[in-house]
Amino acid sequence: xxxxxxxxxxxxxxxxxxxxxxxxxxxxxxxxxxxxxxxxxxxxxxxxxxxxxxxxxxxxxxxxxxxxxxxxxxxxxxxxxxxx
Numbered sequence: 001x002x003x004x005x006x007x008x009x010x011x012x013x014x015x016x017x018x019x020x021x022x023x024x025x026x027x028x029x030x031x032x033x034x035x036x037x038x039x040x041x042x043x044x045x046x047x048x049x050x051x052x053x054x055x056x057x058x059x060x061x062x063x064x065x066x067x068x069x070x071x072x073x074x075x076x077x078x079x080x081x082x083x084x
Contacts, residue, residue, distance in 0.1 A: 002030035002031070003028055003029045003030055004029065004030060004031045004032075004033065005025055005026075005031070005033065006027040006032075006033040006034075006057075007022075007032060007033065007034050007039060007043075008035065008059075009032050009039075010022075010034060010038075010039040010042040010043055010046075010047075011042075011046075012042055012046060014046070016055075019046075019047070022039050022047055023047060026043070026047055026049045027055070029045075029053070030053070031053060031054070031055055032049060032053055032054050032055070033054075033056075033057050034055075034056055034069055035056065035057060035059040036055060036056065036058070036059075037056060039056070040054045040056055
């Protein structure tokens with residue numbers, strides 16, 4: 001069964017213990033997902049991860065166009081208009 005690991009932070013100067021843990025995670029993973037090119041660069045340069053093992057999926061959502069935010073909502077019914 002393939003293991004896919006998502007990393008939110010990749011340390012540029014890990015302690016030896018931190019390095020050892022991430023090195024084992026990389027070795028056990030079929031793919032390692034990071035959220036920025038810098039994370040991918042660090043995986044390759046600091047941890048020696050092969051580039052074919054790393055993928056970038058940017059975090060966050062695209063900013064919506066302001067026209068999508070101006071939709072009107074119907075007004076709420078007043079308490080007198082509600083059925084019991």
